[in-house]
Amino acid sequence: MLIEFHLTPVLPLKDIPRFVTFSEPAQTNLERHVSLAFEDAGYHRRYTVREEPLGTVRPIRIITIGAGASGINILKTLDQELTNFDCVVYEKNSRVGGTWFENRYPGCQCDIPSHNYQFSYQPNYAWSSFFSPAREIEEYLCSICEDASMKERIRLEHEVLGAFWNEDTASWRVQIRSLRTGVEFEDHCDFLLNASGILNNWQWPDIPGLHDFAGSLLHSAKWDETFEWAGKRVAVIGNGSSGVQIVPAMQESVRELVHFIREPTWMVPPQLQSLSLSKASDILSQIQMDEKGRFLPEQIQRFKLDPDFYLSFIKAVEEQVNNNFSIVLKDTTNHRNARELVTHYMKSSLGDNEELIKLLVPDFPLGCRRMTPDIGYLASLTKDNVRVVSDKIVVINETGLVTSSGETIAVDAIVCATGFNVSFRPRFPLVGRKGNLQDIWTETHPSAYMSCAVPDFPNYFVFLGPNAPIGHGSVFTIVELISKYVTDIIKKCQTQQIRAISPSRAAVDEFAEHIATFMPRTAWAGPCASWFKAGTRDGPVTALHPGSRIHFFHMLEHFRGEDWEYVYSTKTNRFSYLGNGVSLKELDGSDTTWYLRA
Known part of the structure; x- marks a missing residue:
């Protein structure tokens, strides 16, 4: 009797025959030894069908880093879209909220209209004002986490120290420290989601002697809420979005405010004023505000009771926010x-003061630096107790600041509105x-696949990574879209026997080439120091998407599987997930004729 083995090739080894015939004696031993020999050469035994229905979901574990808007939203999205998973969120702060927990400086508020700066599944009809203060946004995010199942999965005051990919197990080993106890431990996951954010890692300005200052030293993202500025001489360093909110909030009650700016910035009219001149004017004329x-x-009561009016209102405002992209096309x-x-x-707002106009x-x-709505900033700079200084600060001593002109400016407090580390480096x-x-991102410019995935970092996804559309309106809407996109990829891996997935290097390089070629069309690439370019004047634009918000949404509508590299759970056949010929759709009690529609 002859025994024939049908061997499935995994490697294209031309010198090994695909059919090998052996005679009867020692059938079992021959089969075992031949199988082992051919497996070593890249061949496996005959493929067998998995005795599971199509759609079977393998169990996975997910770790998310950060409980700001992205980290909170991904919990909701996972619950809505996935089954057979468990997850945990590690958050370094004592409360959720991310940026809106950390930023408590005077005047801090959002410059996106409140009803468009929220999640679609959790509308808040009771926002107090057209532009919400920071504390109110933090409370909104906290309210989403009141659900017990969300609370129990968010580990507050836990800092991630490192994450390490294990190819053998197709999993991430994550090192964590409890900031309450100091205890360090390890956790493991199949998928690692980084929701730590870009405007999160605040930093002091690099000025010699900064910490020699004997007065009050504050940073906008690490605000001391016990600080009293009334009647004091205060220096505010920086005219980014934080600085332009702090200056008018302090100006009326300080003795003197010295505002240090590195270079001018574009201040646009208040958005309510701009919106009132747009297509949204009709519905805005019906909104009752002081x-x-x-x-x-x-008005709040009408938002609650009239859903059609409410929807018309937020859609009209959103449409105008979306239309702003055309302005930055130089x-x-x-x-x-x-x-x-x-x-x-x-x-006009500077009172035609030629000295201030020259400085500011x-x-x-327009748009090279982030365009900031003027909420009294320009008018405050014309007041008698405000001085604008554009000379470089060369050193800080115990009593104040010394400029490049040799002047020493004595102050009681220094406020650093100097931003964050925006390098995208973890x-x-x-x-x-x-x-x-x-x-890698120190030696080369940060680049990612459609802002959310990185070559050679399998099963790793980042929210608002390099070249996300974070300068294009509400981040909440963007986060929802990215969460759905990432979750769909995870579901694909769960149900199609994919143990590891990452974008190809070629796809990311070509995407980066498109970005670099497109950006010179925009004001963002202009000659100014901007966090869009990691704080440089002429560096590449690493922070913004090469297109409008709608362009980004459209881009992520469909998953481009051809841009990704896969490692399958089985080496024999990528279609093993098809299983035993039966679909879960006919076993789970759902509508088996879903494809018939009216």
């Missing part, structure tokens, strides 16, 4: 017209197949 943009009680009529209008607005109205393209070692991402 002179400070606070909603009247009867060398266009829209850009030129917008720049002319904003320049006129700034000069930029000569770089705050901890993140070691994938080919090294530590900290080192």
Whole structure:
């Protein structure tokens, strides 16, 4: 009797025959030894069908880093989209909320309209004003986490120290420290989601002698809420979005405010003023607010009771927010017209003070730095107790600041509105197949696949990574979209026997090439120091998506499987997930004729 083995090739070894015939004696031993020999050569035994229905979901564990808007939302999305999983969120702070927990400086508020700065599944009809203060946004995020199942999965005051990919187990080993007890421990997961954010890792300015100052030293993202500034001489360093909110909030009650700026920034008219001149004007004329943009009680009640009106309101505002992209396309009529209008607005708001105009109205393209709505900032700079200084601070001593002109400016307090580390480098070692991402993104410019995945870092996803559309309106909407996109990929891995997935290097390189070629069309690439370019004047734009919000949403509508590399759970056949010929759709009690629609 002859026994024939049918061998399935995994490696294209031309010198090994695909059919080998042996004679009867020692059948069992021959089969075992031949099987082992051919497995060593890249061949396996005959493929067998998995006795599971199509759609079977393998169990997985997910770790998320950070409980800001992204980390909170992903818990909701996972619950809605996945089954047979468990997850945990590690958050370094004592409360959830991320940016809106950490930023408590005077005047801190969102510059996106409140009802568009929320999750679609959790509308808040009772926002107090058109632009919400930071504390109110933090409370909104906390309210989402009141659900017991969410609370028990968020581990507060836990800092991630490092994450290390294990190819053999296709899993991440994550090192964590409890900030309450100091105890360090390890956790493991199949998928690692980084929701730690970009505007999160605050930093002191690099000024010699900063910590020699004997007065009050504060940072906008680490605010001392016991600090009293009334009647004091205060220096505010920085005119980014935090600085332009702090200055008018302090100006009225300080003895003197010295505002240090590195270079000018574009201040655009208040958004309510701009929206009132747009297509949203009709519905805005029906909104009942006071002179400070606070909603009247009867307006809040109407939002609650009239869903059609409410939807019309938020859609009209969102449409105008989405339309802003055309302004940053330089060398266009829209850009030129917008720049002319904003320049006129700034000069008028500065009282036509030629000295201030020279210091504050930029000569770089509109939008090169983040355009910031003016909420009394420009007017505050014209007051008698405010001085604007553009000279470089060369050193700080016990009593104040010394400028490049040699002047010493004595103050009682220094407020550093100097921003964050925006390099996109992880705050901890993140070691994938080919090294530590900290080192990789130090040696080369940060680049990712559609902002959320990195080559050679399998089963790792980042929220608002390099070239996400974070300068394009509400981050909440963007986070929802990315969460759904990432969750769909995880579900694919769960149900299709994929143990590891990562974008190909070629796909990411070509995406980066498109970004680099496109960006010179925009004001973002202009000659100005901006966090869009990691704080440099002429570096590549690493923070923004090469297109509009709608362009980004459209791009992520469909998963491009051809851009990804897969490692399957079985080496014999990628279609083993098809199973025993039966679908879970006919076993789980759901509608088996879902494909028939009216």
